[in-house]
Amino acid sequence: xxxxxxxxLNQRRDRVVKLARTLAESEGWGAVTMRRLAGDLGVTQPVLxxxxxxxxxxxxxxxxxxxxDLAAALEAVDSSPRARMRAYLDHAxxxxxxxxxxFSLPSGLTFAAEATPAPLRRAFSGIREAFPGADDxxxxxxxxxxxxxxxxxxxxxxxxGQMQARLDLAxxxxxxxxxx
Numbered sequence: 001x002x003x004x005x006x007x008x009l010n011q012r013r014d015r016v017v018k019l020a021r022t023l024a025e026s027e028g029w030g031a032v033t034m035r036r037l038a039g040d041l042g043v044t045q046p047v048l049x050x051x052x053x054x055x056x057x058x059x060x061x062x063x064x065x066x067x068x069d070l071a072a073a074l075e076a077v078d079s080s081p082r083a084r085m086r087a088y089l090d091h092a093x094x095x096x097x098x099x100x101x102x103f104s105l106p107s108g109l110t111f112a113a114e115a116t117p118a119p120l121r122r123a124f125s126g127i128r129e130a131f132p133g134a135d136d137x138x139x140x141x142x143x144x145x146x147x148x149x150x151x152x153x154x155x156x157x158x159x160x161g162q163m164q165a166r167l168d169l170a171x172x173x174x175x176x177x178x179x180x
Contacts, residue, residue: 009050009051012047012050012051013051013052013061015041016037016041016048016051016052016058016061017058017061017062017065019037019040019041020032020037020058020059020061020062021062021065021066021095021097021098023036023037023040024062024097024098024100024101025095025096025097025098028097029059029097029100029101029105032055032058032059033055034048034049034055034058037058056106056107056108057108059101059105059106059107060101060107060108060109062098062101063098063101063102063105063107063109064109064117064119064120065098065119066095066098066099066101066102067102067117067119067120067122067123068119068122068123069091069095069098070088070091070102070123070126071119071122071123071125071126073087073088073090073091074087074088074123074126074127074129075126079129079130080130081130081131081142081171081174081175082167082171083130084126084127084129084130085130085142085146085167085170085171085174086167088127088146088150089146089149089150089153089163089167092146092150092151092153092154093150093153093154096154099150099154100154103147103151104151112140124139124143127139127142127143127146130142131174138174141174142174145170145173145174146170149163149166149167149170
């Protein structure tokens with residue numbers, strides 16, 4: 001009998017991240033435990049820990065996957081501010097628990113530094129292309145506005161039916177030329 005081939009660690013990681021995303025989106029982050037994931041995947045917890053050192057590492061991997069998806073959503077539209085803003089807000093609304101992992105849950109990810117992971121840099125680049133500036137401050141403010149709108153909307157803290165009006169106002173404020 002031949003020995004069983006070694007599992008592909010990248011394939012295992014991808015399966016775990018996909019299941020974690022699915023569970024988080026359908027049942028919330030409280031349902032995403034290593035025990036639950038192991039049971040649903042038919043493996044032992046040590047197998048999961050061979051792919052992710054901790055639950056935090058898994059949440060960070062889901063966040064990175066979310067940043068990859070956000071970058072792809074931004075890149076799929078033209079680089080106009082309005083198109084990028086809409087793509088950002090649509091992505092956040094379509095994936096609220098992944099967005100939560102990206103920005104609201106505790107994270108071991110480094111933002112706005114030399115060690116910032118590539119998916120974060122790529123997503124920020126999608127904002128920077130729509131809001132260029134010499135030192136990225138304009139893009140950072142645009143990202144902050146979009147994040148605020150997405151977070152407040154997801155939390156039910158804004159009036160329903162006004163997202164387009166908010167988007168239009170944010171677009172005007174972020175794209176008008178400074179005077180004097």
